[in-house]
Amino acid sequence: MKMIFWFACKMLLGNSKRAIFPFLGVVGxxxxxIMSFSLGAGGEEIISTNLSAIxxxxxxxxxxxxxxxxxQIIENYPFVEYTLFPGARENSGNNIFIGYSQKALMALGLRNLxxxxxxxxxxxxxxxQPGDRVDLVTENGVxxxxxxxxxxxxxxxxxMKQGNRIIVSQGYFERLxxxxxxxxxxxxFDKNEDAEDLIPLLLKRFNEDRRSYGQVRLLETPEVYKRIVKIQRMVKNTLGILSFISLCIGGFGIMNLIAGGVRARTGHIGILRAMGMSRENIVKIFLAEGVIISIIGSLSGVIIGVIGAILSGKLIxxxxxxxxxxxxxxxxxxxxxxxxMGVYPARKAGNIAITDALRDI
Known part of the structure; x- marks a missing residue:
């Protein structure tokens, strides 16, 4: 086996220019x-976290x-996790006071205020830290x-909004x-519920419970979040396909390298066969070329991929x-x-007749 890899290394060194293309293909x-896997996983976690936060x-x-x-009426419905008034926020100096209901605080894992x-x-x-005192600017002074x-x-x-976020209870926000x-x-809604199915029920029941306070209507549905998930999957699949195409290019490059080596070294194959080298070892030598390029290219690709992912991650x-x-x-x-990719041309090299190979000397 050492002799086979020694022959393969010698053949690669003697044909280094031809080996560059498949090597770069494997590296790429x-x-x-590596970059699509690592950045895709990082991006997926960010998107998942953001979707959860939104x-x-x-x-x-x-x-x-x-x-x-x-x-209070809506939060008493068993399928509702919490409610929140988007308008329950006020800017005072560099501070943004935000009113949260008790259930909204519980959803954040926080106690009532x-x-x-x-x-x-x-x-x-x-x-x-919890228990500390803090002086904050409000509309009524510090x-x-x-x-x-x-x-x-x-x-x-x-x-994306400027200002220090200060969460207070909804009741205190209104009085303040x-x-x-x-x-x-x-x-x-609770995570196990389907919002689309519950929307008609919620609107009907809530309008009935409000009685004479006027009708409410739907302003925004969860559809926007489903679109984000679809885009996330599309980007991930696209990156995977592009990576696979790059690897295929490297594989075809290896096949071309071995096929070219067979054509260029037909005479050498004839000499080796005449000296007693078996067809099997001829095949192994040319296959070893592909293995060497794959191993060196893969290790180089891993190193470059890790470094590239770290640098790209900081950039984006x-x-x-x-x-x-x-x-x-x-x-x-x-x-x-x-x-x-190297099996076919390598087997072709092993099947060359000795007399045909010696004619190319």
């Missing part, structure tokens, strides 16, 4: 696979003169609050800013996630391509 294919199973309804009473108790974003108040909890905002729409009426209400703000099993899968696929 593995690099693309609320993929919720709707927005609208009506005149909606109040905390309407919030009393008067002058706040929950702060840990990225905006890194030095604050007031002292107790930090009841710390959370990390993940909703991409919230992160004198804002008791709203035109829009977000309703988040997507942290790559590397999976050892996926890397091993890429290596196995590359090696299989190197051997598979």
């Amino acid at each position: 294919g593995i690099t693309a696979l 609320g993929s199973n919720r709707i927005m309804i609208g009506g005149q003169e909606m109040s905390a009473r309407d919030m 009393g008067d002058r108790e706040v929950i702060l974003d840990k990225n905006q108040f890194p030095d604050k 007031r002292s609050f107790t930090v009841a909890g710390i959370y990390e905002e993940k909703n991409p729409f919230e992160l 800013f004198g804002k008791y009426r709203y035109n829009e209400l977000i309703v988040s 703000m997507i942290p790559p996630q590397f999976n050892v099993l996926q890397i091993l899968f890429a290596l196995v696929v590359s090696l299989a391509f190197g051997i598979g």
Whole structure:
């Protein structure tokens, strides 16, 4: 076996220019696979986190003169997780005060809040801990609050807005800013419920329970979130197809290298066969060429792919996630391509008759 690989290495070194194309094809294919796997996994986690933060199973309804009473009515429905008034937010200086219902706080994993108790974003108040006092600017001047909890905002729409996020209870928000009426209400359903099926039931039941307070209507459905999921799958599948195409190009390059080597070394094959080398060993030598290119190209592709994924991740703000099993899968696929694509021309080399091969000397 050592002799076979020695012959294969000598043949590659003697034909290095022809070997560059399949080598680069394998490197490119593995690099693309590693980058698409790692960045795809990182992007998928970000999208999943963002969808969870946005609320993929919720709707927005609208009506005149909606109040905390309407919030309580809907939150009593067994299929509703929580409700939220988008208009329950006020800017005071560099602070954004946001009113949350008790159920909305529970959905965040936070406890209910009393008067002058706040929950702060840990990225905006890194030095604050639960139990600390904090002075904040409000419409009525600077007031002292107790930090009841710390959370990390993940909703991409919230992160794009300027200002320090201050969460207070819905009741205290209304008393603090004198804002008791709203035109829009977000309703988040339990994760196991189908929002599309529950929309007609919710609107009918809620309008009946409101009685003479006016009709509400549907403003926004979960369809937008389903579209994001479809786009996510489409991008992931496209990256996988492009990576596979790159690997195929490398595989065909290996086949072309071995076929070209057979044509260029027909005379050498005749000499080796005349000296007693078996057909089987001739086949193994040419197959070894493909294996060597596949192994070296794959290892180089893994290194370049990891470095490329890290650098690209910093550029596009997507942290790559590397999976050892996926890397091993890429290596196995590359090696299989190197051997598979080299079988036909290698067997052709072994089947050349000695007399025909010696005529090319």
